[in-house]
Amino acid sequence: MGVLVTGATGFIGGRLTPALAGAGYDIRALVRDADGYDPDTSVDVAEGDLLDPASLAGVFDGIDTAYYLVHSMRAGDDFAERDRRAARNFAAAADAAGVDRVIYLGGLGEEGTDLSDHLESRREVEAVLAGAAFDLTTLRAAVVVGAGSASFELVFQLVDRLPVMITPKWVQTPCQPIAVADVIAYLRGVLETPATAGNTYEIGGPDVLSYKSMLERTATLAGQRLLLVPVPVLTPTLSTYWVDLVTDVPRSVAHPLIHGLKHPVVVTDDRIQDLVDVSLTPFDDAAANALRERGVAADE
Structure with a gap:
């Protein structure tokens, strides 16, 4: 083929x-x-x-x-x-x-x-x-967790460089991140499963987390202390300004991602699990793998 x-x-x-x-x-x-x-x-x-x-x-x-x-x-x-x-x-x-x-x-x-x-x-x-x-x-x-992922790079650089964060309320928005290895497994799996042709499927990892939880868990794995203070007046638009100051993720990448954080990104249709068998990776394991690949010792 x-x-x-x-x-x-x-x-x-x-x-x-x-x-x-x-x-x-x-x-x-x-x-x-x-x-x-x-x-x-x-x-x-x-x-x-x-x-x-x-x-x-x-x-x-x-x-x-x-x-x-x-x-x-x-x-x-x-x-x-x-x-x-x-x-x-x-x-x-x-x-x-x-x-x-x-x-x-x-x-x-x-x-x-x-x-x-x-x-x-x-x-x-x-x-x-x-x-x-x-x-x-x-x-x-949704968020793909792996070294080189723009979304995960934002998460890591924030916890690495900001021990205290004043955050908008979107940090409580639910998200279902997925390990990059699991994405690759699904991409190969649908190729090998003809019944998936012509269909749309949602894929996610085993954990539904808030962005606050993802930041805190990543900080712990990276050996960093982190204090998050969510405030209702801080909007995603204002958040882009301090992200630009603190991280080196290109603004053309960071800004669209941040503006999307106000919307829940959670799997509501798991039909793919009946067609493609993937052993899903917990967020902590996926993040630890990403940190190690990035050269950061992960605390496990």
């Missing part, structure tokens, strides 16, 4: 590509700069840019299933427009080549009109892909 991974150099794609190659799949990785990419020798590397349709010529040839793991938040405030164009170009090229199936990792959260810009863009990309001829499988996840 020919499998294409877009976003192969990213946080998820960089882990999924070797996992699939090691499982014996014929993998092609789409990257914008092949010179800066050094995969397993079994991986076929294709150079192209989803924002440039002409560069995609031949990329989808011989591909049965493609993973869409691309987003443009690091590109700046116009990330939604870039994501929209990239998804349209991808869908057109995949349809033209006769790709049977696409697997997309989107965002978990409530339906409705009051979505954060980040989640609204994720849903728009999902709609673009769903309108193509191929069968789309969508996995929706």
Whole structure:
């Protein structure tokens, strides 16, 4: 089976590509700069840019299933427009080549009109892909816990640099984080489960936590003391200012994420568990693994 991974150099794609190659799949990785990419020798590397349709010529040839793991938040405030164009170009090229199936990792959260810009863009990309001829499988996840995750990097840098935090009330918002290893397991699992084609599933770890609890648990694991003081007058917008001052996470990434924190992100449909068997990792174990990978000794 020919499998294409877009976003192969990213946080998820960089882990999924070797996992699939090691499982014996014929993998092609789409990257914008092949010179800066050094995969397993079994991986076929294709150079192209989803924002440039002409560069995609031949990329989808011989591909049965493609993973869409691309987003443009690091590109700046116009990330939604870039994501929209990239998804349209991808869908057109995949349809033209006769790709049977696409697997997309989107965002978990409530339906409705009051979505954060980040989640609204994720849903728009999902709609673009769903309108193509191929069968789309969508996995929706909230905070992915792992070294290199923008969300977890925010959490770690805050507890590492701010022993006392004046926080907005959204720190009490419930969230269902998931370990990056479990996300990879689900992404591979749906590929190997044809019944998941054409469906949307929510994925999350075994723990539903407030952001306050995630901050406190991460601080404990990192050997840090932390005092949180939630106040009702501090809004997510104001919070972005001190996040910019304290962390080095790009504001184009941090701001959309923070504005989305007021919405609960909890799995309400666990059908995926009946189709794909994944032994879910508790938050503390996932965070400890992420800290060790980041070079921080985790207290267990």
